[in-house]
Amino acid sequence: MSDPLILGIETSCDETGVGIVRGTTLLADAVASSVDEHARFGGVVPEVASRAHVEAMIPTINRACAEAGVGIHDIDAVAVTGGPGLAGALLIGTATAKALASALDVPLYAVNHLAGHVVVDELEHGPLPETAVGLLVSGGHSSLLLVRDDAQDVTALGATIDDAAGEAFDKIARILDLPFPGGPWIDRAARDGDPTAIAFPRGLTAAKDLAEHPYDFSFSGLKTAVARWIAQQRSAGAAMSVPDVAASFQEAVVDVLTRKAIQACRDHGVEHLVIGGGVAANSRLRALAQERCEQADIVLRIPAPHLCTDNGAMIAALGSKLVRQGAAPSPLDFPTLSVLRVSTVVMHEQ
Amino acid sequence: MVMLAIDTSSPATSVAVLDGDVLLAHAVHIDARRHAEVLAVLVQEALETAGRPRVSAVACGVGPGAYTGLRVGVSSALAYGLAWEVPVLGVCSLDAMALAASDAVSGPFACAIDARRKEVYWAQYDADGERVAGPHVQQPGDIDGEIRALPWFGDIAAAHLELLHAEMADTVPYPDARDVARFAAHHVGRGRAIDAAPVLLSTHGHDDGATASALAGQHLLAPLPLYVRRPDAVESAR
Numbered sequence: 334m335s336d337p338l339i340l341g342i343e344t345s346c347d348e349t350g351v352g353i354v355r356g357t358t359l360l361a362d363a364v365a366s367s368v369d370e371h372a373r374f375g376g377v378v379p380e381v382a383s384r385a386h387v388e389a390m391i392p393t394i395n396r397a398c399a400e401a402g403v404g405i406h407d408i409d410a411v412a413v414t415g416g417p418g419l420a421g422a423l424l425i426g427t428a429t430a431k432a433l434a435s436a437l438d439v440p441l442y443a444v445n446h447l448a449g450h451v452v453v454d455e456l457e458h459g460p461l462p463e464t465a466v467g468l469l470v471s472g473g474h475s476s477l478l479l480v481r482d483d484a485q486d487v488t489a490l491g492a493t494i495d496d497a498a499g500e501a502f503d504k505i506a507r508i509l510d511l512p513f514p515g516g517p518w519i520d521r522a523a524r525d526g527d528p529t530a531i532a533f534p535r536g537l538t539a540a541k542d543l544a545e546h547p548y549d550f551s552f553s554g555l556k557t558a559v560a561r562w563i564a565q566q567r568s569a570g571a572a573m574s575v576p577d578v579a580a581s582f583q584e585a586v587v588d589v590l591t592r593k594a595i596q597a598c599r600d601h602g603v604e605h606l607v608i609g610g611g612v613a614a615n616s617r618l619r620a621l622a623q624e625r626c627e628q629a630d631i632v633l634r635i636p637a638p639h640l641c642t643d644n645g646a647m648i649a650a651l652g653s654k655l656v657r658q659g660a661a662p663s664p665l666d667f668p669t670l671s672v673l674r675v676s677t678v679v680m681h682e683q
Numbered sequence: 684m685v686m687l688a689i690d691t692s693s694p695a696t697s698v699a700v701l702d703g704d705v706l707l708a709h710a711v712h713i714d715a716r717r718h719a720e721v722l723a724v725l726v727q728e729a730l731e732t733a734g735r736p737r738v739s740a741v742a743c744g745v746g747p748g749a750y751t752g753l754r755v756g757v758s759s760a761l762a763y764g765l766a767w768e769v770p771v772l773g774v775c776s777l778d779a780m781a782l783a784a785s786d787a788v789s790g791p792f793a794c795a796i797d798a799r800r801k802e803v804y805w806a807q808y809d810a811d812g813e814r815v816a817g818p819h820v821q822q823p824g825d826i827d828g829e830i831r832a833l834p835w836f837g838d839i840a841a842a843h844l845e846l847l848h849a850e851m852a853d854t855v856p857y858p859d860a861r862d863v864a865r866f867a868a869h870h871v872g873r874g875r876a877i878d879a880a881p882v883l884l885s886t887h888g889h890d891d892g893a894t895a896s897a898l899a900g901q902h903l904l905a906p907l908p909l910y911v912r913r914p915d916a917v918e919s920a921r
Contacts, residue, residue, distance in 0.1 A: 380914035387754050387908060391761045405765060421751055424719050425758050431723035432759040436766030666720045
């Protein structure tokens with residue numbers, strides 16, 4: 334008998350994502366983004382995102398079904414992001430999923446967005462190892478996770494104590510007059526720059542910080558340092574190379590991310606690192622992670638960029654895994670939690 | 684024809700199953716912060732109570748009202764429609780209140796839903812219960828004096844007794860899915876749902892009477908929230 338057909342719904346930020354997965358095979362990955370509407374505001378506006386989700390939800394489900402060549406009645410289970418994320422945005426997905434699952438009379442799994450970012454790699458590189466470290470970097474998250482027992486046991490090793498990495502990219506891009514979202518533009522500008530041109534600070538890497546925050550990140554000080562440096566150059570009328578600033582800033586971010594991720598693998602005797610989230614599309618992060626993993630004898634797994642950014646396929650992939658593991662479904666009255674602990678992979682009791 | 688109706692535009696989450704003129708099931712749960720938790724459960728229970736009928740249309744109160752509740756209601760209604768492959772009809776929640784209010788009053792009247800920020804969403808109705816003005820969003824004190832002197836319905840009107848003639852307001856405190864269903868059932872076949880205009884209104888919100896003019900003379904609406912306000916966001920300087 335073939336594996337059940339899982340529909341996954343993701344609405345935790347500005348992407349309306351619907352994925353369809355059977356086993357670990359990706360059948361459809363439809364995403365509608367409201368990013369162009371947010372660009373006018375220089376960042377994601379929650380109310381704008383919520384309005385866009387309502388309108389995009391059903392068309393995106395229909396698009397995913399068409400892409401997969403299935404009808405809505407073929408779906409065997411529905412998975413949805415229950416948190417963490419923007420509360421108002423999450424609700425569009427959970428309300429849709431609850432109604433859909435109960436009308437279709439199929440089980441419903443309210444799952445953790447962060448665990449989805451790790452498990453999605455199964456769609457591309459096959460089953461995850463028993464134990465892995467996950468590095469999640471996006472506009473909303475910067476976390477190091479210890480993923481054990483085939484993703485049934487996820488613990489947070491560390492997270493950002495201020496800005497998310499992607500947020501820092503957006504803010505620096507704005508100061509450099511680059512468009513929103515800033516990540517791809519900084520990446521592009523940095524290709525022609527010298528990453529050693531300016532020595533920007535590496536947050537939480539001093540000895541005393543490492544003792545207290547071995548796996549935490551901080552990008553707020555870096556952002557301030559870059560902003561101050563640019564302001565000084567501008568007020569002095571000095572020439573400034575945007576590629577050098579972009580490359581030096583980017584290097585400071587990815588240096589800390591990869592260094593702490595490798596350290597987490599070493600400290601926990603883990604041989605596999607999975608990187609996910611929108612910032613995982615950054616070419617320098619991918620290159621440096623590859624280089625350092627090779628040196629440390631760690632197997633690096635990074636999904637294709639379209640599976641790194643928020644999408645429904647990652648939620649379907651996690652739902653599919655939970656179904657295979659025989660996990661209990663979520664009740665119809667599960668709450669939507671903008672702050673959902675990473676240890677809650679699937680939501681049961683309130 | 685069996686219709687499932689829901690309304691989440693106020694602190695009440697309400698659900699009704701209507702077969703022709705017969706109300707098969709009806710439930711109301713009042714908690715402004717738990718629409719998302721209770722709605723699907725109420726629907727499931729109502730369908731059980733109604734004897735698991737084959738539903739042939741879904742009607743949804745599309746507000747105006749608190750945005751989060753509206754989105755829960757509209758998203759759920761659309762998903763039921765998708766799963767059952769049946770049409771989803773939008774009803775202005777103030778119109779549903781007006782249907783209930785017209786049983787209690789003989790002349791013209793007005794209905795209100797809480798818009799927070801000291802404002803109310805409101806619409807004015809003639810003696811036949813037809814909407815003649817609104818939906819608008821305003822502070823009660825800014826509403827035309829002649830309209831303020833009409834009988835008002837809605838619990839938020841009762842909170843402004845010094846400004847609104849709201850002695851009967853609590854007879855119809857909130858929009859109720861039962862009236863959404865009755866309203867939709869009455870108008871199905873008499874008109875058709877309008878499409879393009881409310882979609883735009885839904886995205887961009889209000890605009891000095893644009894919602895009211897787009898909805899003038901319309902009864903069945905697109906199943907999308909009536910925000911009647913633009914999102915609060917400031918475009919960046921660049």
